Amino acid sequence: MQNLKRSMNRLQAMELFVSAVREGSFSAAGRRVGLSPASVSRYIGELEAQLGVQLLNRSTRHLGLTDAGKIFFQRTEQVLHGIEDAEAAALSLQTAPRGTLRVHSRTLFGIKVLSLLIPGFQKLYPELKVELRLSERHALLREDEFDVDFQIQAPKDPGLMQRRLLRSERILVASPDYVRRMPKLREPEDITRHNCLTYWMGPDDVVWKFMRRNRLREIVVPSSFSSNNGVVLSDLAAAGHGIALLDDYTVAEEVKSGRLIRLLPGFRVTNSSFDEGIYAAFLQSSYLPEKIRVFLDYMAENVPKQIKRSAQ
Amino acid sequence: MQNLKRSMNRLQAMELFVSAVREGSFSAAGRRVGLSPASVSRYIGELEAQLGVQLLNRSTRHLGLTDAGKIFFQRTEQVLHGIEDAEAAALSLQTAPRGTLRVHSRTLFGIKVLSLLIPGFQKLYPELKVELRLSERHALLREDEFDVDFQIQAPKDPGLMQRRLLRSERILVASPDYVRRMPKLREPEDITRHNCLTYWMGPDDVVWKFMRRNRLREIVVPSSFSSNNGVVLSDLAAAGHGIALLDDYTVAEEVKSGRLIRLLPGFRVTNSSFDEGIYAAFLQSSYLPEKIRVFLDYMAENVPKQIKRSAQ
DNA sequence: TCGATCTTTTCAGATTCTGCAAAGGACATG
């Protein structure tokens, strides 16, 4: 690999050489590509000088190829086709939904939602292969070479972009029976006199955050029971054992049927961040490959539907 | 064929893309070709912009190829090889060999043989320039960019090809006077009782190897005098000072005239390897440039003649 | 946390690229 600093535009010279041979003169070639005959003459002269080979016999009426020029012409045509092919192949992968889609998600979301939706997606795009990887650990999109990772929070890595598929919030719920038996809950601070069923997040105190009119209140919550499974918490709450904080879509059916009542409806509540939902994260890119775009579009349309369907 | 007026140096961008992928970073690619990381970054960014395709996922420690980037890399490697082939093919067919021929040889062979032959060669090919470099060190054809190196042994580097210009062997010689005064030499082991004039090859013991009917005998030789100049050794031997081991063609005249007598003529003898002669080594290539071919042809015809001429 | 290495962007100077104009050549036509 030699020094490339300020090197002559060799590819342009080769293109002009091929064009001059095809058109029969430097002037005609120049007219095709928007250059003057003088420029064409200079490029082809420079090409010959660098090669140290005479490619053309010039006259004002006839352009003749030397033997060396003939073989160089053939080979150069092939090279130029090779370049077009390379560009077309790359562009095709960019603009057509083809190739392999590498997707990561948490286990439960993958099993409950993605595995149900992906077959429908692949029916639409049969040339796309999908690899679905599930785990509880955070995916590294760049290093592990995933195209899309589904997360429950907006990604924080500056090199990532996200698309929100579903907006969710957390709500406080309890059974009608629990509400009748226990003191009325008017303010967030009243929660400390209640039995809370909390989501297990580690050995620390459990803090629930209440937001209303841009006023944030953080309350350390007494926890008589905790679990890392939302279904368990939902069931205990419906059975009248206490107050639980759960994602709205996970208890939509119970709230609708009246088995669970929402408490403090004027507050937004969370045990982590308010900005929650289901996000698809992907690498930032000037040119998003079509395969990723169609996948995201499909999921944006169908994940909410699938979750509603689950709630009925 | 689109407008080529002031188009970006696309070939350079492609070369840099391939180099960046191979080297693992823009900075390393730039170091190879003499450009700054900033320039490399700009070229590859421009390549992506023109294609409308993301080829690379950048981070400061890891350069990852997209799917489109992978296929573009493969195709682009082929294109670059195609360009080299086109150039080499044209060069091999040029009717008048032109350019500069860079030749290396050991000092004595260069002075005594090549300097006498090259003017005749250049009279045949006046458009060829010749650079002749002489030294005792081994030439690196690839790195030092020589076209031809004259060596006294067949080259061992697998990337080199060779053409044997002259077969030679080494012979033991002494003057008739020395032979009459000293004990008869019947076997190789008898040499240890003689005065040996040796070619200086370093501070180690001098070993002469004797081969007869596939039986090798290696003898550590007593050396009362050593020199790295064959003419000196030849003269001392002719003056009766001892036995010398010399290339046959260098003492052909003396042996013919009887001023030197060959000893142990039934043995092949050497102080290094038996496979000796004068070889022209050159880089392996699909298409041998004409300038090298005509030079080798000329030398293959004229080196043996020149050596015979010297011997008369 | 710090240091080393990396990529990206901006700026000003260096170099290449460009058409115009002039000169000369090769034909075809009258």
Added chain:
DNA sequence: CATGTCCTTTGCAGAATCTGAAAAGATCGA
């Protein structure tokens, strides 16, 4: 033979691209 048309080549001056340095921010490993 003279003329016209089209061609290639070369030198010149202006336009555009290319370049590294500097600064900023990112990513690891010790």
